[in-house]
Amino acid sequence: MYEKPLPVIDPESQPYWDALKQHRLLLKRCRACQRCHHYPRELCPHCHSDDVEWSQAAGGGHIYSYTVARRPAGPSFKPDTPYVVALVELDEGVRMMTNIVTLDVESLRIGQRVAVQFDDVTPDVTLPKFRPA
């Protein structure tokens, strides 16, 4: 039984979470300014156009910043401490919050290359996480 908090999926994000179940990471891409954004929005946050479409990310990126949680974010994360919460900057230029899956939390550094991996935490939810590339 998975006891950690699960994402509260809404109509806007349903395609994003559906794609993750198929181990695909989707971003929204703006056809007006060509830039991607994450999380998915109705209007491009860069140029405010409504001409946005889904686009699949390649899955590579680097660590923009991170922290090692020595104290858990609630009891369900306690067995995982210390664990890494990071902001990963994908090669498509967007950042996402995630975990860096590693046994050596001390070895990580900002700028390090990482690759997506898909963690099927429940039959309905897959979380995108990253590992050192």
Added chain:
Amino acid sequence: MKKREAVIVGVADVPLKDGRVAEPLSVLQVQARAARDALRDAGLSMRDVDGLLSTGMWGVPGPGQMPTLTLAEYFGIAPRFVDSTNIGGSAFEAFVAHAATAIETGRCEVALITYGSTQKSEKSRSLGGRPSVLTMQYETPWGMPTPVGGYAMAAMRHMHEYGTTSTHLAEIAVATRKWAQLNPAEMMRDPLSIEDVLGSPMISDPLHLLDSCLVTDGGGAIVMTTAENAKALGRTPVYVRGYGESNTHWTMVAMPDLTRLTAAEIAGREAFRMAGIGHDMIDVAQIYDSFTITVLLTLEALGFCKRGEGGAFVSGQRTAPGGAFPLNTSGGGLSCAHAGMLGIFLLIEAVRQLRGECGERQVQNARTALVHGTGGALSSGATCILSRS
């Protein structure tokens, strides 16, 4: 017609003992007592109040979502100007700005700003049922420790880009403790060294326990009116010379640059422009210190030093008593009290400094004060520049 000038004419906070209200009180009682005392300080009474501004995380979900409705009912007033803008801990600096505008345009005569929290007594550091929108989808499932995690990632990035160190951050905690030791109302009086901070348990790398604010109860209130009314009341007015506010993000993913408080840059620029003064005119600063990194980033964003130079700026106990830059003279959130939203307490301390009421911790000839609040996860910023003339 002579221009109406808005001034702060009354302040009060609720006494704490070991970080708790001295006797069991409801969150509404806490605010009623603070309001009563601030109105007494102003020489006014509740029946004079026609503007009410408040926010908080109490009663969320529930009555705290619409705090001025609850408080107007509880106080027995029907104000003609209300504001419950919730931009986090900086809301109270924004309230001073909004109340000043309302007073200057004649929308109200006497504005009352209140805050209350009993989080320590209730043994909760709950951010009160944060809505599931966005963070619940894009942060919470990965175990983001809140609120410390976002600040920790900002600190980590600042260290990476600028070579800022844990020692730099510890300088801020140590200097703030020295101010707290001069404040009879404070909570933490034990001496603190840089080694103590660095040796305290790591909470969320690179932030230690002693890089983090206290968790306390607290209640405070501020009364504002016109300079003309203040004179008639025989009270010492504190003038509101400049203000600004902004906010940029809710989730850390959307913070434009983790080393840079864009909201504070906007708020500070507006406040200095309106006040028409330079940084060298600021005699004392009260800057939101939820964590040590909050202070360092804010000093840079407000332009007291260049980007990346915050570590050097705070070195050598520059912000301690006797230092060149008196900062957080009450002991701040790090060493005095942090009742969930610190913003109102920064304002109260600034007013007391400008009125010369601070005893041992009084900054000599404090004429102009800067107050800056930060809310959310480095999300919002609001600045006030106050002066005694």
